Amino acid sequence: MNSIVLLLAVIVVTLLFIRFRRRQFILPPGPKPITLVGNVLDLTSRELWLRASEWARCYGDIVYLHVFGQGLLFLNTYEVAIDLLERKGSIYSDKPRLVMAGELCGCENMVAFTRYGDKARRQRRLMVKALGPNAIPNYHTLLEVETQQLLKRLADDPKNYETHVRRYAGTLTLLVVYGYRVTSNDDLFVNLAEECVDILSNRIASGGGIWPVDVFPFLRYLPLWFPGAGFKRKAIQWKARMQEFTDKPYELVKSRMREGTATPCFCTTLLEEMSEKHEKFAEQDFDLRWTANSMYSASLDTTVTVVLHFFLMMLQHPEVAKKAQKEIETVVGADRFPTFADRVSLPYVDAVMSEVLRWGTPVPLGLPHRLMEDDIYNDMHIPRGTLVFGNVWNMTRNPDVFPNPDAFHPERYMEKVDDATAHRRDPRNVIFGFGRRRCPGSHLIESSLWIVITSFLATFDIKKAVDEHGEIIEPAVVFENAVFRTPNTFPCDIQPRSARAMALIREQSASI
Numbered sequence: 001m002n003s004i005v006l007l008l009a010v011i012v013v014t015l016l017f018i019r020f021r022r023r024q025f026i027l028p029p030g031p032k033p034i035t036l037v038g039n040v041l042d043l044t045s046r047e048l049w050l051r052a053s054e055w056a057r058c059y060g061d062i063v064y065l066h067v068f069g070q071g072l073l074f075l076n077t078y079e080v081a082i083d084l085l086e087r088k089g090s091i092y093s094d095k096p097r098l099v100m101a102g103e104l105c106g107c108e109n110m111v112a113f114t115r116y117g118d119k120a121r122r123q124r125r126l127m128v129k130a131l132g133p134n135a136i137p138n139y140h141t142l143l144e145v146e147t148q149q150l151l152k153r154l155a156d157d158p159k160n161y162e163t164h165v166r167r168y169a170g171t172l173t174l175l176v177v178y179g180y181r182v183t184s185n186d187d188l189f190v191n192l193a194e195e196c197v198d199i200l201s202n203r204i205a206s207g208g209g210i211w212p213v214d215v216f217p218f219l220r221y222l223p224l225w226f227p228g229a230g231f232k233r234k235a236i237q238w239k240a241r242m243q244e245f246t247d248k249p250y251e252l253v254k255s256r257m258r259e260g261t262a263t264p265c266f267c268t269t270l271l272e273e274m275s276e277k278h279e280k281f282a283e284q285d286f287d288l289r290w291t292a293n294s295m296y297s298a299s300l301d302t303t304v305t306v307v308l309h310f311f312l313m314m315l316q317h318p319e320v321a322k323k324a325q326k327e328i329e330t331v332v333g334a335d336r337f338p339t340f341a342d343r344v345s346l347p348y349v350d351a352v353m354s355e356v357l358r359w360g361t362p363v364p365l366g367l368p369h370r371l372m373e374d375d376i377y378n379d380m381h382i383p384r385g386t387l388v389f390g391n392v393w394n395m396t397r398n399p400d401v402f403p404n405p406d407a408f409h410p411e412r413y414m415e416k417v418d419d420a421t422a423h424r425r426d427p428r429n430v431i432f433g434f435g436r437r438r439c440p441g442s443h444l445i446e447s448s449l450w451i452v453i454t455s456f457l458a459t460f461d462i463k464k465a466v467d468e469h470g471e472i473i474e475p476a477v478v479f480e481n482a483v484f485r486t487p488n489t490f491p492c493d494i495q496p497r498s499a500r501a502m503a504l505i506r507e508q509s510a511s512i
């Protein structure tokens with residue numbers, strides 16, 4: 001009996017101690033919430049990063065707000081993001097349980113939504129195998145060939161440049177992941193993927209991906225016909241498309257493997273290592289199916305976005321394009337395409353690419369992580385369950401690291417600096433996210449973007465378009481997205497640099 005009383009006393013004292021400690025710490029600063037609803041009126045579904053960066057200026061490195069009690073934390077500097085998302089990765093690597101996106105729309109098995117644990121670790125192991133730095137040279141030839149195809153389409157039909165870039169991005173991933181070659185602009189899988197990526201990033205995830213049903217999960221039980229249950233009707237449609245998008249290309253690989261006609265790729269490599277007799281086959285099959293799909297979803301919009309940022313910057317900064325073209329002419333000449341072997345000799349092209357990545361900041365708020373336990377940081381209390389965003393936009397616009405941050409200025413990377421400064425200035429250390437959920441596709445994009453940039457500059461000029469009266473059309477630069485910072489289509493004039501460049505494009509594409 002005495003020991004029970006003692007045990008109870010210890011529990012009570014411990015609970016009181018925890019309560020007392022918590023009271024000592026305050027929440028991080030942020031915009032003033034309204035009773036009950038919190039900061040719901042402060043959020044916006046378009047370019048939330050701009051508003052988040054205004055909060056950073058008002059409240060500092062770390063900003064907290066809540067929507068109906070769901071905490072949202074914005075980490076506005078590299079140092080804070082590393083302190084929390086990387087150094088405390090064991091508690092900052094979970095993903096939110098999103099009723100709408102995850103359960104109702106069927107995205108819960110995509111890598112970017114997978115809760116932190118065994119499944120996430122298994123999926124990431126598969127991706128490291130396919131996309132780690134050692135695997136990338138295996139894709140070099142494929143990247144060079146697909147880039148030359150892109151150039152040919154741009155030469156044939158420059159006005160529809162965005163369609164060609166989308167097809168390039170889609171083809172590349174379909175080839176790497178499913179060994180599937182796209183043969184027309186109206187390809188079933190590319191169209192399906194485009195539709196699903198749009199559903200995912202601009203509808204399901206708009207406004208940070210938080211829907212009323214995420215805050216009030218009981219809403220999921222509303223009957224479909226009930227007023228306000230429109231979200232459920234949408235979710236049914238979207239889920240069916242997502243499932244199709246996951247199953248169709250994967251089943252095609254399997255059937256081609258049975259017929260002996262499959263092209264070697266990420267799926268075939270891993271399927272060959274699996275056996276249907278293995279007790280964990282169902283789990284492995286499931287992991288692979290969803291990991292393949294996640295790679296596709298995560299790479300399409302990001303790849304399109306960075307290539308469009310590159311076009312836009314070359315359009316607005318012809319002096320930069322000229323300087324890079326001169327470097328390429330000196331190293332590569334005019335009689336062949338650049339190859340990966342040329343990269344070490346083209347430092348200015350590398351600087352242009354770094355500045356495209358920094359200026360563009362393709363995923364300005366990263367993807368949210370969920371805090372798994374209460375945490376204390378600099379005497380501030382961060383409640384368990386808070387969704388944590390690295391405010392990458394604020395980091396790539398930090399004037400202490402990038403003087404005159406809105407300017408597109410590749411020369412900033414040409415200066416000789418010590419290793420620590422070079423690390424701070426490399427946008428790759430922030431744009432791919434942080435810690436245990438950092439983007440596994442960063443090595444692939446490093447190579448694919450480089451070969452596109454270099455080959456394009458070697459063979460094309462991009463200029464402002466001219467209207468029927470000969471007046472220059474100033475491109476309107478409009479971003480109106482929720483997750484990826486993809487520019488709306490802008491008018492431009494893309495032309496081969498010379499008859500020799502045109503001939504090179506034709507010769508090369510004829511030999512493929």
Ligand code: HEM
Nearest residue numbers: 111112298299302362363366367432433434437438439441
């Ligand atoms: C410039 C291009 C790209 C950028 C800027 C980018 C950026 C990001 C960011 C910010 C995240 C979230 C990281 C975090 O949670 O901290 C992410 C996650 C992810 N990315 Fe990328 N990405 C790019 C290209 C790619 C490509 C080409 C692939 C695949 C081939 C890919 C696959 C993924 C996957 C699967 C995840 C989820 C990882 C997880 O939650 O564990 N990404 N990416």
